[in-house]
Amino acid sequence: MGNNFYLTNAARFVLLVLAQVLVFNNLNFFGSINPMVYVLFLYWYPIKENRAYFLIMSFLLGLFIDLFSDTLALNAAATVTIAYLRPTIMRFCFGVNYEFQSFKLSNTTNVQQITFLALLILIHHIIFFSLEIFSLSNLLLILKKILTTGLATFIVCLLFRTLFSVRKN
Amino acid sequence: MQQIINFIIRYKNLLLYLLLLIISLGFTINAHSYHRSRFLNSANWVSGSIFQTSDNITTYFQLGAENKKLLEENRKLRLLLSNRQIKDTVAIDSASLHYKIIAGRVIKNSYANPRNYITIDKGEDQGIGEDMGVITATGILGIIENTSANFSTVQSILNIKSNINAKIKNTNHFGSLVWNAKDYNTVQLMDIPRLVQLNIGDTIVTGAMSSIFPENIPIGVIKKFDLNVQKSFYSIDVALFNDMTGIKNIYVINNLERPEIKALESETKNGQ
Numbered sequence: 179m180g181n182n183f184y185l186t187n188a189a190r191f192v193l194l195v196l197a198q199v200l201v202f203n204n205l206n207f208f209g210s211i212n213p214m215v216y217v218l219f220l221y222w223y224p225i226k227e228n229r230a231y232f233l234i235m236s237f238l239l240g241l242f243i244d245l246f247s248d249t250l251a252l253n254a255a256a257t258v259t260i261a262y263l264r265p266t267i268m269r270f271c272f273g274v275n276y277e278f279q280s281f282k283l284s285n286t287t288n289v290q291q292i293t294f295l296a297l298l299i300l301i302h303h304i305i306f307f308s309l310e311i312f313s314l315s316n317l318l319l320i321l322k323k324i325l326t327t328g329l330a331t332f333i334v335c336l337l338f339r340t341l342f343s344v345r346k347n
Numbered sequence: 348m349q350q351i352i353n354f355i356i357r358y359k360n361l362l363l364y365l366l367l368l369i370i371s372l373g374f375t376i377n378a379h380s381y382h383r384s385r386f387l388n389s390a391n392w393v394s395g396s397i398f399q400t401s402d403n404i405t406t407y408f409q410l411g412a413e414n415k416k417l418l419e420e421n422r423k424l425r426l427l428l429s430n431r432q433i434k435d436t437v438a439i440d441s442a443s444l445h446y447k448i449i450a451g452r453v454i455k456n457s458y459a460n461p462r463n464y465i466t467i468d469k470g471e472d473q474g475i476g477e478d479m480g481v482i483t484a485t486g487i488l489g490i491i492e493n494t495s496a497n498f499s500t501v502q503s504i505l506n507i508k509s510n511i512n513a514k515i516k517n518t519n520h521f522g523s524l525v526w527n528a529k530d531y532n533t534v535q536l537m538d539i540p541r542l543v544q545l546n547i548g549d550t551i552v553t554g555a556m557s558s559i560f561p562e563n564i565p566i567g568v569i570k571k572f573d574l575n576v577q578k579s580f581y582s583i584d585v586a587l588f589n590d591m592t593g594i595k596n597i598y599v600i601n602n603l604e605r606p607e608i609k610a611l612e613s614e615t616k617n618g619q
Contacts, residue, residue, distance in 0.1 A: 199394075199397075200397070200401050203457065204456075206458070206459050206592070209459065209530075209531065210458075210459035211459070212459055229360045230359065230363050233360065233363050233364055233367060234367070237367045237370075237371070240371070241371075241387070244374075244387050245387055245388075245389065245393070245394055246389055246394045246397075246398075246455075247389070247457065247460075248387075248388055248389050248457070248462070248463075248464035249460065249462070250374055250375040250387060251370070251371035251372070251374035251375050251387060252375060254367070254370075254374075255368060255371035255372055255375065258364060258368055258371065259364075261364075262360070262364040309372075309375060310462075311461055311528070316528075319528065
């Protein structure tokens with residue numbers, strides 16, 4: 179498990195950063211919608227792992243995206259926040275099951291998984307766009323961006339999730 | 348002591364989270380207040396090389412369109428040249444040049460955020476420095492903000508921090524050009540006094556007040572104008588000449604007199 183685990187995560191990290199900055203940052207659906215697919219890293223990350231390590235990985239992921247897209251450290255702030263909140267969100271989505279040692283993401287229902295993904299994206303986008311625009315007078319613009327980009331991210335993430343689903347029978 | 352250690356162990360994840368959050372907010376707020384002390388920008392070796400590689404591949408597919416644009420620019424310049432009255436060759440004395448022009452290429456463009464930055468493939472080694480103006484064949488693009496050895500980032504005019512001196516062509520009424528983050532084809536010209544006669548379709552060009560751009564570089568045309576809340580100044584929507592979504596070839600303008608102007612300005616400030 180050990181070696182394979184680091185390799186998978188490193189590959190996922192690099193590929194998601196490249197996909198985000200080279201493809202998804204240039205999509206510009208309807209002029210301004212760029213889905214943030216790298217959130218999937220937090221969705222796919224193993225559950226029972228060292229939390230401190232997970233926080234640092236998420237921070238670095240956000241920081242790399244920032245480095246490429248000139249967004250100060252907004253992605254880092256948003257990503258590290260959802261990384262910290264992830265156990266809470268999981269407990270909310272999966273209920274008591276989450277507490278068991280044998281808990282696996284693939285054992286839960288589709289609805290639970292999709293709710294989990296949607297909550298991650300929603301919180302991430304709320305933090306990202308509030309910090310990016312950072313003014314109450316533009317509340318409408320912030321809400322519009324959260325809704326449109328959030329929806330796009332959600333759809334693309336769902337597609338990716340189906341495309342790269344891990345089947346272990 | 349024991350209790351402090353217990354506390355740290357118990358809340359180590361929360362503390363780590365807060366630390367990382369504060370670091371990232373620090374980067375963000377730092378860049379809000381200081382104009383150019385950004386640590387995180389795409390003018391660095393890692394992102395620069397990756398964008399360059401990706402650009403080398405994608406540019407290949409746009410060669411036809413780019414050639415057409417260059418041909419059109421050459422045609423305009425030839426038209427100017429052949430209609431000049433002076434028949435003989437014009438000697439250019441390099442000692443009396445006011446501006447130096449460096450040609451470059453955009454390797455990363457963005458126009459969907461409130462703060463848009465463009466990365467170009469020329470840097471300090473090619474003579475680029477902070478606060479140089481960047482234009483295209485059709486209009487202005489922005490101002491150089493961060494540089495590394497071989498790459499630079501340009502603060503696009505589509506950036507809520509951008510503030511450029513502009514005026515109405517053939518008049519001396521100038522204002523500042525800003526962007527409200529709404530539409531990437533439209534920027535706003537503020538502070539034009541109410542008494543000025545405006546028409547839809549008037550051309551907006553760069554003003555003479557800035558030492559970054561030469562005067563009379565085209566920006567766009569007036570699309571719509573309203574009086575502001577105080578009813579004393581116009582707020583004008585300007586439709587840009589540049590198509591900000593498909594920029595490839597750019598020129599960086601280095602005003603050779605700028606250091607002198609800056610030195611003089613700071614001296615005057617200190618004297619007060």
